[in-house]
Amino acid sequence: MIAPLFKFGYFGDEFSLIIAVLIGIGFGFFLERAGFGSSTKLAAQFYFYDMTVLKVMFTAIVTAMVGLLYFGWLGILDLTLVSVNQTYLVSQIVGGLILGVGFVIGGYCPGTSVVACATGKKDAMVFVLGVLFGIFVFGELYSYIFEPIMDLSAMGRVLLPDVLHLSYGLVVFLVVVMAIGAFILAEYVEKKLVLKKGK
Amino acid sequence: MIGKISLNKKLAALAILLGLIGILAGSPNESSAGKIDTNQLALEIANQSNIIKPTDLAKSMIDGSNTFRMVDLRNESDFTAGNIEGSENFPVAQINKSDLRRNEKILLYSNSEIETAQAWMLLKSKNYKSVYMLKGGWTGWQREVLGIAEGQTAASGSLFGSKTADETAVAPAPSDGIKLPPSMPAKSGKKKKEGC
């Protein structure tokens, strides 16, 4: 087992920042390639006539998920050392809903808005100001409103295999099947809407 | 357009195939697979670089530079009767179920050096990166640091306490060991926020 390389001490904090920039470049590149630098394209996801968000996101999840499984299986990567988001159901449900509403109103999410700024979208620059303002308000009101709900239903490191009582490999397979089902549905819906528009 | 669709279908087939094979992986979290470099192990054993002296450990504990996760391999009653301050008890039979991480610096000790060496080998074979053994084990610690001869009870006195009387960071040593400094030297006040 040699990976995660950083956690086994193969390089230090300073070098990890160089890695951060390199990984960010890859991240930004593919976001832009996919068309995520455009709010009209992103928002179209919520009106079913362009399902690119779903396709790109689930393909990325499936790719990384399968990769994690295989690297763990081969004994290259220690999966217990990969940080996994802790589960806080209440804050994730509330935050997720607010974020979804913000997404369809604003047309971006934080990552894609950065890409859109880099390609010169003025609405994305306003959006980023909005995000910064939102975070500032959150921080200012943290102890008054948000702190009490943040730790409600804290469950720690819970993975889907734990919840479903299935093996990790089987859950990966089920997610792959689900994703491909979603892709077939997405292609079908897109085609339907194009035909309707064509009339 | 036909070519594009068929590419997508190929990708879908590949994903299903990889997913199907992946079922065989079961839960790779518990897997102990991985290549072990036996030459590296032999070198470590030959150099004795995997052995820590009790006095060196005591020194690092006093100045707060101790980064070892100390694991006591003895049974529970021995552990509660007396242990090295800050150590955790994982009897050898439970070492597979411990929450030890592969990237941690782990220091093993026990009553028996043979048992310690076997546990060392076990962890190394499971790809734990930095595993060390305490020279002399618990008895060595008692003799060299606490100043207790074998057979005496731990409560009979502590030379270690008097040795470190001038160290303000260390509270007077209790009978069963030394106190860790109240706080580890903080490298940064920042709590690392992961995620987004």
Add this chain to the structure above:
Amino acid sequence: MDQSLINDKPTKYMNPYLAGIGLGLVLLASFVVMGRGLGASGAFSTLIAAGTNIVSPEHAKSNAYFSEYLGLNLSETLKDWLLFEVIGVVIGGFVSGLFAGRIKLKTDKGPNISNGKRYLFAFIGGGLMGVGAKIARGCTSGQALTGGASLAFGSWVFMMMVFAGGYMFAYFIRRQWR
């Protein structure tokens, strides 16, 4: 506008599945090299915390939330992995846009809405996004993408909620986009 959006797709942008694989490999590289996933909104928090600290250090340090993002000094605060990653995102996005001829100062909006209104909605949406991301401890990158790939239970719940929130509200805001 709708029509051009659809027609532009095959020529202008990458096959979404290939782009997804590329994104997934970047995420996987992050897991293997760093043992962590991607993110975005955390970098914004660091900037806000650092900014607040410059304007009023006492205020920032006494704030239970901002203080978590502060280092011992400004340079340490800014030596944040996510902040550097987002700097990379700016570079990567720009490079990709440059090669595709998509770098252009413009406002991206639906056909039936003025620029001013679009900016207002962008600001409101961004504000909600900022609050939501902080409550959920991550946004679409840190929670949905990263947590989704590492099979975190809460992240999958989060992802479903993002789509639920978006689809539920989409009807009310449809004039902005269509």
